[in-house]
Amino acid sequence: GAVVSQHPSRVICKSGTSVKIECRSLDFQATTMFWYRQFPKKSLMLMATSNEGSKATYEQGVEKDKFLINHASLTLSTLTVTSAHPEDSSFYICSASSGSGTDTQYFGPGTRLTVL
Amino acid sequence: DQQVKQNSPSLSVQEGRISILNCDYTNSMFDYFLWYKKYPAEGPTFLISISSIKDKNEDGRFTVFLNKSAKHLSLHIVPSQPGDSAVYFCAAQNFGNEKLTFGTGTRLTIIP
Numbered sequence: 001g002a003v004v005s006q007h008p009s010r011v012i013c014k015s016g017t018s019v020k021i022e023c024r025s026l027d028f029q030a031t032t033m034f035w036y037r038q039f040p041k042k043s044l045m046l047m048a049t050s051n052e053g054s055k056a057t058y059e060q061g062v063e064k065d066k067f068l069i070n071h072a073s074l075t076l077s078t079l080t081v082t083s084a085h086p087e088d089s090s091f092y093i094c095s096a097s098s099g100s101g102t103d104t105q106y107f108g109p110g111t112r113l114t115v116l
Numbered sequence: 117d118q119q120v121k122q123n124s125p126s127l128s129v130q131e132g133r134i135s136i137l138n139c140d141y142t143n144s145m146f147d148y149f150l151w152y153k154k155y156p157a158e159g160p161t162f163l164i165s166i167s168s169i170k171d172k173n174e175d176g177r178f179t180v181f182l183n184k185s186a187k188h189l190s191l192h193i194v195p196s197q198p199g200d201s202a203v204y205f206c207a208a209q210n211f212g213n214e215k216l217t218f219g220t221g222t223r224l225t226i227i228p
């Protein structure tokens with residue numbers, strides 16, 4: 001079955017630093033990857049959608065200069081939280097899809113970011 | 117290896133009837149299960165959850181059943197309404213670990 005990994009699983013950083021989170025599809029080509037942020041009450045907020053080789057599409061209210069997304073290959077997308085602040089502390093989850101128009105998404109295990 | 121499986125990618129149900137969405141898991145360490153509903157271009161929204169110490173949890177029109185011996189859970193929606201048309205994901209957790217393992221989703225279409 002399809003597997004999506006995220007690295008790191010946990011990261012603690014100081015305020016003002018940048019943190020990069022990787023999302024990899026291990027055994028399939030992900031033409032589309034999604035980045036989510038989890039809020040209390042467990043729902044996931046879609047932050048952005050990225051297609052390989054093109055710029056990510058950000059959801060309203062998500063600062064694209066703060067949350068840099070790169071989908072450099074069909075198996076790797078990265079989310080960089082720049083100049084992190086304590087309010088950026090959250091659980092970030094990626095998912096990947098092998099084709100447009102499909103509902104099947106494979107989710108990564110998530111990354112817990114804590115900004116001190 | 118897909119530890120949480122939703123074997124039906126799609127399901128169509130008549131309005132007013134019962135919708136049953138199924139989910140199977142392989143990891144016996146999972147002890148908390150969640151269902152999410154997802155509309156296009158939005159993040160999944162939490163619907164209902166169940167702990168492994170229970171076999172049923174009900175919230176309005178939504179009921180989740182857990183069969184631990186079969187490693188199977190199901191979400192029942194009754195009566196189904198047009199607004200229920202969405203993609204439904206089940207997810208599982210180990211106690212004390214926030215990592216969520218998701219299924220691949222089932223698209224539910226409610227036919228008026």
